[in-house]
Amino acid sequence: xxxxKQNSPSLSVQExxxxxxxxxxxNSMFDYFLWYKKYPAEGPTFLISISSIKDKNxxxxxxxFLNKSAKHLSLHIVPxxxxxxxxYFCAASGNQFYFGTGTSLTVIP
Amino acid sequence: xxxxxxxxxxLIKTRGQQVTLSCSPISGHRSVSWYQxxxxxxxxxxxxxxxxxxxxxxxxxxxxxGRQFSNSRSEMNVSTLELGDSALYLxxxxxGRGAANTEAFFGQGTRLTVV
Numbered sequence: 001x002x003x004x005k006q007n008s009p010s011l012s013v014q015e016x017x018x019x020x021x022x023x024x025x026x027n028s029m030f031d032y033f034l035w036y037k038k039y040p041a042e043g044p045t046f047l048i049s050i051s052s053i054k055d056k057n058x059x060x061x062x063x064x065f066l067n068k069s070a071k072h073l074s075l076h077i078v079p080x081x082x083x084x085x086x087x088y089f090c091a092a093s094g095n096q097f098y099f100g101t102g103t104s105l106t107v108i109p
Numbered sequence: 110x111x112x113x114x115x116x117x118x119x120l121i122k123t124r125g126q127q128v129t130l131s132c133s134p135i136s137g138h139r140s141v142s143w144y145q146x147x148x149x150x151x152x153x154x155x156x157x158x159x160x161x162x163x164x165x166x167x168x169x170x171x172x173x174x175g176r177q178f179s180n181s182r183s184e185m186n187v188s189t190l191e192l193g194d195s196a197l198y199l200x201x202x203x204x205g206r207g208a209a210n211t212e213a214f215f216g217q218g219t220r221l222t223v224v
Contacts, residue, residue: 034212046214
């Protein structure tokens with residue numbers, strides 16, 4: 001059973017615009033959420049995280065929003081750059097890390 | 110500080126063979142998790158080891174097994190390889206249980222091709 005879901009397998013955005021990647025989870029006990037970025041043939045790299053006691057965490061161009069009542073989190077990238085083109089995974093921390101299936105972001109120059 | 114090291118990076122095996130993959134976690138990390146990535150399937154959780162004990166296991170057949178050594182290094186073994194086992198196998202290390210709000214750090218992965 002997929003406890004973390006990313007319902008959009010792909011997303012295309014123009015350079016300079018905002019990219020919004022979405023993630024839903026089912027387990028209300030999750031208390032820490034993470035986003036990873038993955039280039040082909042490489043391992044995922046940690047991007048940004050948020051604790052369940054917060055509803056927003058910002059790091060440069062990247063902001064993660066958490067809506068606990070909706071069991072939803074999103075990653076905003078603004079402005080988007082071509083180098084942001086990659087697969088993005090959201091994850092939730094419970095007794096293990098639960099990953100979504102990923103969203104492939106393409107930023108068009 | 111060295112990152113997570115996985116060896117080998119690439120591997121080609123024939124059906125029916127077995128394979129062992131290795132993962133050296135970040136120094137001080139006691140938890141090692143293994144994932145399988147195939148196109149369109151995201152990161153499928155295989156198992157997690159902490160202090161040499163398997164703590165969690167995903168929905169994979171018994172052909173997939175692993176172990177962790179006292180220095181936290183981990184190995185994953187796949188026996189009787191099938192064509193469908195071709196994938197990128199990723200290892201992630203973290204501080205582990207009791208360390209709240211920590212990240213998992215991934216290795217570069219081992220690309221296994223079964224022919």
